[in-house]
Amino acid sequence: MLNIKQQTIQKSVALSGVGLHSGVQTNITFVPAKPNHGIKFQRIDLPGSPIIEADCDNVVDVSRGTTIEQSGARVSTIEHTLAACTGLEIDNVLIQLDGPECPIMDGSSIEFVDVLKAAGTEEQNALRDFFEVQEPLFYREAARNVEIAALPLDDYRVTVMIDYNSPVLGSQHASITDIRQFEKEIASCRTFCFLHELEMLYKNNLIRGGDLNNAIVIVDRVVQENELENIAKMLGKPKVAVKQEGILNNIELRYKNEPARHKLLDIVGDLTLAGRPLKAQILAARPGHAANVAFAKKLKKAMQESDKKGRPKYNPSLPPVMDINKVAATLPHRYPFLLIDKIIYLDNESVSGVKNVTANEYFFQGHFPGNPVMPGVLQIEAMAQIGGILVLNTVPDPENYWTYFLGIENFRFRKMVLPGDTLVIQCDLLAPIKRGIAKMTGRAYVGNTLVCEGTMTASIVRKDA
Structure with missing residues (x-):
């Protein structure tokens, strides 16, 4: 059952970590916000401390993460942070950073979830402005065989299927039938990439903050010893090895289908950019950040078309703020x-x-x-x-x-x-x-x-x- 009233956090809380792609050490602080503030980022390291709204229309890059920009200021790799907020049903918060990228932490959302829970949530004197999907919405990207759908449902459920034509990874599914399952079932699932992608990512100035502790590297082919030496040099490690079939350096998966669960985490975070809490059944096949953001824009357009500007929303089945x-x-x-x-x-x-x-x-x-x-x-x-x-x-x-x-x-x-x-x-x-x-x-x-x-x-x- 979804929360009916808006929520913020009771006090400010902070974390520190390195950005996955920038390699920059960044402090991130979550600050309580008033009703209808929404989720916003603030670059406190830049002149004027500019605000960047968590809005799909502000997305400027989706290469290996979601980046937003507003008034010349940008923040990268925001999806794990947004997923934590949505997973805990936190509607209003200001997220301050003193660097260009949200810290990757362990590659999942769990450390953001933990610190937000430590802050405590505060129910606010305003109802949540749900977007209730009335008719099915579909998105398809034929080139990558991506399909995403939102179906009518008086709740929020998400199901994800991934298939990379990899003999190691195979086809995987993950789902949640209640947003309260996010914390225990999804939040701790880490980001991943394939071994053959590492060199390309590094040459494109990505994964500068990458580490075997914050990303799962899937080995889907035979690897020579000299290649492992190069990988170790890239990651600043004395040595790396494939000690367990399919996973670099014997990283132990937290779930057998952890990659699929992480993709579910990503889509929960990216769809937060639509701007309102959802009531829908989300079905996604082979999703990625580009498709997620495109679908968030489709949802936002549907919201705008269904709204009458200036008219207060009234649902008599919901409890009032004051009886x-x-x-x-x-x-x-x-x-x-x-x-x-x-x-x-x-x-x-x-x-x-x-x-x-x-x-x-x-x-x-x-x-x-x-x-x-x-x-x-x-x-x-x-x-x-x-x-x-x-x-x-x-x-x-x-x-x-x-x-x-x-x-x-x-x-x-x-x-x-x-x-x-x-x-x-x-x-x-x-x-x-x-x-x-x-x-x-x-x-x-x-x-x-x-x-x-x-x-x-x-x-x-x-x-x-």
Whole structure:
């Protein structure tokens, strides 16, 4: 079962290690972030400490790893770090680095998972913005015989098949049916390459941080002694050997299908770049970073097409951020003037809430009783009460404050609100609250239809003032 609310970490935590391809020693620090921040990287070693968003549109290189770039700053080999965040359902975190590449550690995600778990997770006052795949999405790369699909599912499951036409590696499969399996079943699975790839990678200035301790080298052919000497020189080792069939230097696999499990780890990390948690069954045959990123872009495009800009998302089957009891404990309003039923989203700058409009509302008795229409002034009042929740959320003791209307501007009523409608209302601060004065925009929707919008100004005053 997936987490419903967004999560960050409770405190900052750090690791240090070498980059697999750059060979540069790098410190990486995970920093808590506010709701809807998402996952972002920061190059603190560069002037201005530029931010690079973990977004598939920022990917600039997929040669033996995933590299993103924004505003002239780039970070490489991000997939293992992203996989750890997704595997632990961490939605919001700032990842600071003082080098160009995430450290490879042992070649898996497990050390990132361990340090993030040591930091502890913190549930946030906002619902996760899932992308629920409604229709099958397919990607195919004929030249490499790669196929990836996302199928509708009210959960997140991943299945991967690899086949490199290697007599040693063979065809392998790996899968998880619950994201909580990632930590124990997938996170510790290390990156790998074939012996014949080593020299090519080295000549292309890759694997400068490679080591037999952070990568599995699969030997799929007979190797001469002089070639092993060259490999040892490349890796800075006095000697290497094939002591166990198929694995260089007798590296013991953690799982018989560890390569397939690592490919599953990679796709979990790369699909994080789509930008939202997924509800889907992911099926991938022979995936690689290029295909993973291409599919992430396909997912992001589907997200954009399904979204209506500015409309708050409401799923009545999910628990609210604040139910009617918490709303009543925060606002001083009571019947017949408590006009909202629940809050479904709340952070320091934005709030969304719900007003269910029923035929037995008291105001329908006198407002067009033969043709019941919700009065526009009460739509504004419901919006103001939701905005009041946002303003009161900025003080530690909201029960000791009043909120008062100071003004309304540019209100437009675009469609009648009728019995049976569900009003979903969103308010956003236009600027930080100063001297107790808050100015915000408000929009109310019924389904996908905008029914009213405008700007409100309110003050927040202590009750004992």
